[in-house]
Amino acid sequence: xxxxxxxxxxxxxxxxxxxxxxxxxxxxxxxxxxxxxxxxxxxxxxxxxxxxxxxxxxxxxxxxxxxxxxxxxxxxxxxxxxxxxxxxxxxxxxxxxxxxxxxxxxxxxxxxxxxxxxxxxxxxxxxxxxxxxxxxxxxxxxxxxxxxxxxxxxxxxxxxxxxxxxxxxxxxxxxxxxxxxxxxxxxxxxxxxxxxxxxxxxxxxxxxxxxxxxxxxxxxxxxxxxxxxxxxxxxxxxxxxxxxxxxxxxxxxxxxxxxxxxxxxxxxxxxxxxxxxxxxxxxxxxxxxxxxxxxxxxxxxxxxxxxxxxxxxxxxxxxxxxxxxxxxxxxxxxxxxxxxxxxxxxxxxxxx
Amino acid sequence: xxxxxxxxxxxxxxxxxxxxxxxxxxxxxxxxxxxxxxxxxxxxxxxxxxxxxxxxxxxxxxxxxxxxxxxxxxxxxxxxxxxxxxxxxxxxxxxxxxxxxxxxxxxxxxxxxxxxxxxxxxxxxxxxxxxxxxxxxxxxxxxxxxxxxxxxxxxxxxxxxxxxxxxxxxxxxxxxxxxxxxxxxxxxxxxxxxxxxxxxxxxxxxxxxxxxxxxxxxxxxxxxxxxxxxxxxxxxxxxxxxxxxxxxxxxxxxxxxxxxxxxxxxxxxxxxxxxxxxxxxxxxxxxxxxxxxxxxxxxxxxxxxxxxxxxxxxxxxxxxxxxxxxxxxxxxxxxxxxxxxxxxxxxxxxxx
Numbered sequence: 001x002x003x004x005x006x007x008x009x010x011x012x013x014x015x016x017x018x019x020x021x022x023x024x025x026x027x028x029x030x031x032x033x034x035x036x037x038x039x040x041x042x043x044x045x046x047x048x049x050x051x052x053x054x055x056x057x058x059x060x061x062x063x064x065x066x067x068x069x070x071x072x073x074x075x076x077x078x079x080x081x082x083x084x085x086x087x088x089x090x091x092x093x094x095x096x097x098x099x100x101x102x103x104x105x106x107x108x109x110x111x112x113x114x115x116x117x118x119x120x121x122x123x124x125x126x127x128x129x130x131x132x133x134x135x136x137x138x139x140x141x142x143x144x145x146x147x148x149x150x151x152x153x154x155x156x157x158x159x160x161x162x163x164x165x166x167x168x169x170x171x172x173x174x175x176x177x178x179x180x181x182x183x184x185x186x187x188x189x190x191x192x193x194x195x196x197x198x199x200x201x202x203x204x205x206x207x208x209x210x211x212x213x214x215x216x217x218x219x220x221x222x223x224x225x226x227x228x229x230x231x232x233x234x235x236x237x238x239x240x241x242x243x244x245x246x247x248x249x250x251x252x253x254x255x256x257x258x259x260x261x262x263x264x265x266x267x268x269x270x271x272x273x274x275x276x277x278x279x280x281x282x283x284x285x286x287x288x289x290x291x292x293x294x295x296x297x298x299x300x301x302x303x304x305x306x307x308x309x310x311x312x313x314x315x316x317x318x319x320x321x322x323x324x325x326x327x328x329x330x331x332x333x334x335x336x337x338x339x340x341x342x343x344x345x346x347x348x349x350x351x352x
Numbered sequence: 353x354x355x356x357x358x359x360x361x362x363x364x365x366x367x368x369x370x371x372x373x374x375x376x377x378x379x380x381x382x383x384x385x386x387x388x389x390x391x392x393x394x395x396x397x398x399x400x401x402x403x404x405x406x407x408x409x410x411x412x413x414x415x416x417x418x419x420x421x422x423x424x425x426x427x428x429x430x431x432x433x434x435x436x437x438x439x440x441x442x443x444x445x446x447x448x449x450x451x452x453x454x455x456x457x458x459x460x461x462x463x464x465x466x467x468x469x470x471x472x473x474x475x476x477x478x479x480x481x482x483x484x485x486x487x488x489x490x491x492x493x494x495x496x497x498x499x500x501x502x503x504x505x506x507x508x509x510x511x512x513x514x515x516x517x518x519x520x521x522x523x524x525x526x527x528x529x530x531x532x533x534x535x536x537x538x539x540x541x542x543x544x545x546x547x548x549x550x551x552x553x554x555x556x557x558x559x560x561x562x563x564x565x566x567x568x569x570x571x572x573x574x575x576x577x578x579x580x581x582x583x584x585x586x587x588x589x590x591x592x593x594x595x596x597x598x599x600x601x602x603x604x605x606x607x608x609x610x611x612x613x614x615x616x617x618x619x620x621x622x623x624x625x626x627x628x629x630x631x632x633x634x635x636x637x638x639x640x641x642x643x644x645x646x647x648x649x650x651x652x653x654x655x656x657x658x659x660x661x662x663x664x665x666x667x668x669x670x671x672x673x674x675x676x677x678x679x680x681x682x683x684x685x686x687x688x689x690x691x692x693x694x695x696x697x698x699x700x701x702x703x704x
Binding site: 114151229234247 | 426428429430431432434460461462463464466489491501502503504505506507509510515517519527529531535554561578579581582583584585586588589591592593595596597598599600602603604605624626627628630631632636637640641643644647648651652653654655658659660661662663
């Protein structure tokens, strides 16, 4: 985001936490959720950072998101746990689940934690970054309000169900992948529409299932999965790992953060963590990781002066700059967050 | 494959096993590897079934694949193991690793098994099917001889590194996903070239990094990943989960099954297994799985009479038909397999 203002990490963390405490979220939960949102802002993922606070606060005020969830952890096995989020905020339930996965993986070498009955998790990159800072390789995913049709179908049934992967490096920023299973986000289509532009071929179908480059028709239709049947299959795989294995909601059972004001979202997600120290030992792990990253970075670029990037490099660079110089933010958004921190009601809920 | 002949599952299993025993593979290993290849044939994945025997046998005869590997299992943790395949055949090392992952997951709820120093694993679907028959949800992947450029680069550095996912259902064929990270396989491009056809936009770049629809230029260049930077990132994630975490070869360290006659391939792969009985219990798991699959199947199709398919449905149908009626096969291929079973040298190694 470009913006007239730069707000420091510390100030934004404090504002975000205050905004959540103001609607009844207990301090440790508010701090944990704020840390996830501010990390997204630091990583440059502005669409999934503190700009989402107004929507979260609105849903808590509406009584559909639970400010004080009774989060229950069930475990029948040393390396596995399932969490019922009791309609709690995604970043509250998610950061607790991630920390549990990290702890169980440190004990067992690998761990799976599935979560049901939670809400919008936010970006995956902040969770992946946190896992890597604990020395873990992680693999995580969340289901989402459906925006895609099953391959060969013409009804919206499948979320863009993002997948994330994190892997630590010894002296370099971690490998962080955070990708949705759609070719392009609905937000990008909305932006093109607002500018009066067409969208590229291959992004979306209209409501009848025909390819379209018209943003309005695309928004009435469905976004397309990456690689056709491949992205469709991956999105279903995330629904299985997140929703089915946690006993949670799947497919059209998952509700929108923005559209259904009276229903909890029922988002499901999962964290898989693997401790490299328990696979081949840290020395070999880091040597292999540097070999892989070195081979990739040492690739002749398509455009001179535009070096090949590893997943997570852009975000790591933003994190460094924004941690030092502050997070750029439009005055209007910063004002709205300050008003939420004072406990005022959101003036309007921003669109996804 | 269409073919003048149909060979029964039992006969093909016996022929394939004999072909491997003829070059020194011990009987239990030959049977296990044959079972994987024949399952691929039964599932209709003809490109990765017994048609690959000639290549495997040739490499064993050349001394680069090890017929009698000393497969070593290292484990420092109850739910994790790393296997050194000692240049053994992929289906030999792979089926042993899969069975270990299933056993460790039954004990711990989840398990990770990484393998290094093996060879071409074959299709992932037969392994995923086997895991689901043991009641496991599985997530597996293998690295492969590079065919793609890093996103934004113009050198071949990244394999199409397939990912597989399997999830059992109670009274229906399992969910089985088996996808490479490239939009289209090089084999498809070669076929188009042989027929004098162009390939679609978005499949490949030429050696200079420019989009091409010319099969010859595409084969000199590189295939494109699904979703651009997304498929590139997923392919690297597989390299990390398979190669880095097992201490194995990655990226350009992995050799071709067909091109380098004097080098072992050094393929790395991994199996993650999760026991649904240890997450939310089998009753809830199957109920959730049927809800998800039911919602997807109950989708209005884009073309009337062409119902929406779940990943694995086509393969399950083929498996049923071919188990009953036999596997259709060209006379030339069947003759060649019979000749290998008699211990004769392959007349020529087929291309990928």
